Amino acid sequence: MLRYIVWRITVMVPTLLVISALVFTIIELPPGDYFDSYVAELRAQGEGVDSDRIEMMRKEYGFDKPPIIRYFYWVGGMLRGDFGYSFEYELPVRDVVGDRMWLTVLVSFVTIIFTWLIAFPIGIYSATRQYSWGDYGLTFLGLLGLAIPNFMLALILMYFANIWFGTSIGHLMDPQYLAEPMSWAKAKSILAHLWIPVLIIGTGGTASMIRRLRANLLDELHKQYVVTARAKGLHPFRALVKYPLRMALNFFISDIGSILPAIISGAEITAIVLSLETTGPMLIKALQSQDMYLAGSFLMFLAFLTVIGVLISDLALALLDPRIRLQGGSTK
Numbered sequence: 066m067l068r069y070i071v072w073r074i075t076v077m078v079p080t081l082l083v084i085s086a087l088v089f090t091i092i093e094l095p096p097g098d099y100f101d102s103y104v105a106e107l108r109a110q111g112e113g114v115d116s117d118r119i120e121m122m123r124k125e126y127g128f129d130k131p132p133i134i135r136y137f138y139w140v141g142g143m144l145r146g147d148f149g150y151s152f153e154y155e156l157p158v159r160d161v162v163g164d165r166m167w168l169t170v171l172v173s174f175v176t177i178i179f180t181w182l183i184a185f186p187i188g189i190y191s192a193t194r195q196y197s198w199g200d201y202g203l204t205f206l207g208l209l210g211l212a213i214p215n216f217m218l219a220l221i222l223m224y225f226a227n228i229w230f231g232t233s234i235g236h237l238m239d240p241q242y243l244a245e246p247m248s249w250a251k252a253k254s255i256l257a258h259l260w261i262p263v264l265i266i267g268t269g270g271t272a273s274m275i276r277r278l279r280a281n282l283l284d285e286l287h288k289q290y291v292v293t294a295r296a297k298g299l300h301p302f303r304a305l306v307k308y309p310l311r312m313a314l315n316f317f318i319s320d321i322g323s324i325l326p327a328i329i330s331g332a333e334i335t336a337i338v339l340s341l342e343t344t345g346p347m348l349i350k351a352l353q354s355q356d357m358y359l360a361g362s363f364l365m366f367l368a369f370l371t372v373i374g375v376l377i378s379d380l381a382l383a384l385l386d387p388r389i390r391l392q393g394g395s396t397k
Contacts, residue, residue, distance in 0.1 A: 070380070077372050082140075084368045085361075089136045092357045098128055099152045099355045126150065139358065143365065149358025153351065158362045162344060168237055168255075169343040172262055173327060179267045180274060188278030193305065195283060203275070210272030219265045219338045234261045235340040243342070262339055266332045277316050285309035311385060318381045322374035326367040 100123055104114050123129050127138060142149060148158035187207075191200045226234045236243070237258050242251040285291065286309050294304045333345035344363065351360035383389050 066380075066383075070376075073376050073379075077376075080372060081365070081368060085140055085143075085365055086136070088361050088364045088368070089132070089139065089357075092352075092355070092361055093132050095355065097355070099357065100128065102355050103152070126152070139361065143362070148362040151351075151356055151359040153354050153356045153359065158359050161359060162347070162363075165342055165344045165347060168341075169345070171255075172237070172259065172266070172341070172343060175259060176263045176267045176270070177324060179263050180270045183267070184271045184274035184278060188275045189282065189305075189310070191275065191279045192282035192286065204279075207272040207275045210268045211276070213268070215265055215269055215332055215335045216338045218268060219335050222261065222265065223339070234258075237262070237342050262332075262335065262341055265339070266335055274317070278313060281313035281316060282309060285312050315382060315386055318385055319378050321378040321381065322371060324374065326370040326374065 100119050104119060107114050127135050139149060146159075150156075151158050151161045154161045187203050191203050194200050223234055238251060238254040239258075242248075242254050245251055286305075288309075291304060291309055294308075295301070299307075333349055335341075336343045336345040337349070348360060348363045350356075351363065
């Protein structure tokens with residue numbers, strides 16, 4: 066096990082280097098850079114452009130150097146904890162993402178817990194009572210949750226909240242706390258606003274998990290070892306939990322690789338619709354404006370979480386399912 070972990074961590078280093086090169090190349094592919102976009106925006110607004118100042122800023126941030134040199138500067142800075150400078154916000158990347166990062170983690174973590182608490186009981190109920198009226202009703206609700214996009218559900222809730230209650234359900238806090246430091250009043254405002262994005266973002270994930278858990282559990286319940294256990298008089302609850310449910314959770318464990326980066330990226334489109342103070346809208350805006358260091362640092366952090374999540378899921382699967390082994394070998 067230890068040898069496998071060391072080998073996987075060693076492989077992560079060249080993997081992340083390749084990803085960093087791809088990220089930098091893709092961000093560099095569009096013509097121009099952030100300063101070209103900035104100049105075009107100023108001209109579109111009818112404002113004057115100080116060409117000397119723009120050229121000075123290009124030299125100050127190294128944009129007069131070849132892309133390969135800037136790439137190595139960027140990678141070397143990340144190794145030292147320096148993620149670069151955000152031109153859009155005129156702040157270091159670390160300062161820009163500070164508050165938004167923990168708000169994104171909060172929303173995503175609560176959404177994951179909400180998804181698990183709802184999906185597991187419903188999935189188990191549907192699998193153990195196949196083709197019952199309850200199964201049909203829950204299946205219909207699950208398909209409905211999968212069919213409705215999260216951003217559309219957000220628009221519907223915003224409309225009815227405005228029509229019925231005359232209030233807006235956007236943002237993660239009341240407007241007066243947006244630029245304020247954290248306080249007890251601001252924390253209570255965040256908790257009061259939190260349930261709306263959690264409900265909207267968690268709908269699709271809950272429906273998807275219900276369907277997959279039901280399908281996997283049904284497959285296990287029809288296997289011979291479960292039939293034998295029931296024939297020997299094993300209690301129905303133990304016959305369900307001891308092996309079938311455990312084996313049916315493989316998909317859930319394998320999803321850890323995608324859950325970790327999702328915690329940081331958040332539901333970008335839904336966050337834009339609801340005007341949430343999370344990192345998703347910031348990432349999209351950085352990509353649109355070619356704020357390369359902000360966008361690149363985000364994407365590299367997501368890549369790092371992905372490779373860590375895949376490692377964790379592989380190790381957890383080996384512990385959960387005795388049929389899975391980390392090392393190949395002959396079996397008798």
